[in-house]
Structure formats: C-alpha cells, structure tokens
Amino acid sequence: MWAKNNPAKFWTPGCTLRIAFLNGTQEFKDATIAAANNWLPHINLKFEFVEGEVGDIRILSEYGTFSSFIGTDALLQSDGPTMRLWPHPPDRARYFAANVMHEFGHMLGAEHEQTNPTANIPWDMPAIYEQHDLTADPEEDNYQASVTRQRLHEWYFDRGNPDESLYTAYDRTSIMHYRISQSWTIGDFQLFINLDLSEQDKTFMSNAYPHPACE
Numbered sequence: 639m640w641a642k643n644n645p646a647k648f649w650t651p652g653c654t655l656r657i658a659f660l661n662g663t664q665e666f667k668d669a670t671i672a673a674a675n676n677w678l679p680h681i682n683l684k685f686e687f688v689e690g691e692v693g694d695i696r697i698l699s700e701y702g703t704f705s706s707f708i709g710t711d712a713l714l715q716s717d718g719p720t721m722r723l724w725p726h727p728p729d730r731a732r733y734f735a736a737n738v739m740h741e742f743g744h745m746l747g748a749e750h751e752q753t754n755p756t757a758n759i760p761w762d763m764p765a766i767y768e769q770h771d772l773t774a775d776p777e778e779d780n781y782q783a784s785v786t787r788q789r790l791h792e793w794y795f796d797r798g799n800p801d802e803s804l805y806t807a808y809d810r811t812s813i814m815h816y817r818i819s820q821s822w823t824i825g826d827f828q829l830f831i832n833l834d835l836s837e838q839d840k841t842f843m844s845n846a847y848p849h850p851a852c853e
Contacts, residue, residue: 639812639842640754640798640805641747647709648747651847654684658693666699666725673738677746680840681847695745697721704737709747721745736833739813746843750793751815755800756808760824766790769821804846811836 641647649655657674659667671687678685695712698719705722706712712720721741726734752759767774770786779787793816798805809815813835820828 639743639748639751639809639814639836639839640803641709641749641842641846642798643802643804647711648846649683649710651682651849654686655695656686656688656693657695657697658688658690660691660696660698660719662697662699662725665728666723669731669734670697670723670738673735674742676735676739676835677742677843680835680844681746682849683746683847691717695720697723699723699725701725704741706741706744708744708749712745732833733831736813736831739835743814743839743843747846748814748839748842749798751809751812752794752818753797754808755798755803755805757797758808759818760827761795762822762824763795766822804842806838806842809836809838811838813839 659670662670667687671685674685696715696719698721700719700722701724703722704724707715707720723738723741724734751757764774766772770790772779772783772787776784776787810829811832813832815829815832817831818827818829820826
C-alpha cells in the first residue's frame with residue numbers, strides 16, 4: 639500500500655469522521671457500514687454514520703461508479719458527494735464490500751496499489767493501446783483518445799515517486815489493487831479483484847493512524 643508523502647491528506651489520529659449518506663436504501667447503508675468498519679480495528683479513527691448532507695465524508699448511492707476523494711481532499715469539496723458507491727444486489731455482496739473497502743482506503747489517504755513506487759507489473763503497452771484504440775504516438779491522439787490515455791496512465795502505469803511517497807513493498811493482495819487482465823501483461827501475470835484487506839494494508843494504516851502507546 640502507498641500514499642503520497644503529504645501528511646495533510648491524512649486525518650488526525652483519534653478523531654471521529656462524520657460520514658453522511660446523501661441517499662440510498664437501508665440495505666445499501668447497512669452493507670456500506672459493515673464493509674467500511676473492516677478498517678476500524680487497524681486505525682485510530684472512529685466513524686459516525688449519519689443521514690443528511692452534513693459530513694466530513696458524503697456518500698452518494700449512484701449506479702455505474704465507485705469513486706472517492708483522497709484523504710482530507712474531501713474537505714475541499716464544500717458540498718455534494720465526496721464518495722460514490724454503486725449499489726449491488728445481495729448476490730454480489732462480497733464484490734460490493736471489496737469496492738467499499740477500496741474507496742474507504744482512498745478516503746483514508748491510500749493510492750492505487752498498481753502505481754506503488756515498487757510495483758513491477760510487466761505491462762504489454764502495445765496490446766493495451768491497441769485494445770483502447772490508441773496509437774503508440776500520443777501526438778496522434780484526438781481529444782477522447784487523449785483522455786483515455788491520461789486515465790490509463792494515472793490509474794495503472796504512472797508509478798509514484800519513491801522520494802515523495804510513503805509505501806510498503808508492492809502488494810498484489812492489497813484491497814487497493816485493480817484487477818489486471820492477462821491480455822494486458824507479458825508472460826503469466828494477471829490479478830482478480832481482491833476481496834479482503836491484506837496484511838500490508840492493515841500494517842500501513844496502523845502506522846498512518848497510530849494508537850497512543852500504552853503506559
């Protein structure tokens with residue numbers, strides 16, 4: 639797991655985060671709370687889930703997307719959602735829970751694991767560009783191709799600068815890792831969605847949000 643080396647993006651250990659649901663069914667809210675609470679044994683923070691529009695974090699139930707601001711960047715958003723979660727039926731409960739834990743990882747300050755400064759994924763860039771109708775030369779991109787290329791690099795390929803990052807060793811099992819298709823890599827490398835917090839996820843967040851030493 640890793641985060642950009644900006645302490646301002648981490649919440650103050652020991653504080654309570656007020657997390658507001660802007661909408662959603664009770665089933666959606668209950669499932670979100672249950673999944674998010676998997677982080678609590680490993681961090682010195684408390685979550686207070688409330689109804690309404692007033693919160694440090696504001697969750698919107700919205701079909702088609704999972705997203706979240708990184709850490710305290712949520713405080714820069716004066717209104718509207720800071721996190722979007724795609725409601726899923728009960729038979730996709732584990733998939734939904736994994737994505738909630740992923741987005742709450744972002745909310746706690748973590749970045750995508752595939753861009754960890756020590757990641758060693760053997761990307762097959764020509765194959766990826768071909769699958770996304772991109773040329774090898776970014777100068778030939780039209781507007782939509784330029785947007786697609788930028789997102790691919792931000793989400794997958796542009797690794798963090800180790801001198802400007804806080805990180806553990808690259809972790810294929812991190813909840814913050816995207817699924818990786820075999821067709822995107824060279825050799826035998828693929829990843830399916832991780833469904834649980836990894837041991838390195840827990841360790842990283844325990845260090846980011848430490849409990850006071852016992853006296």
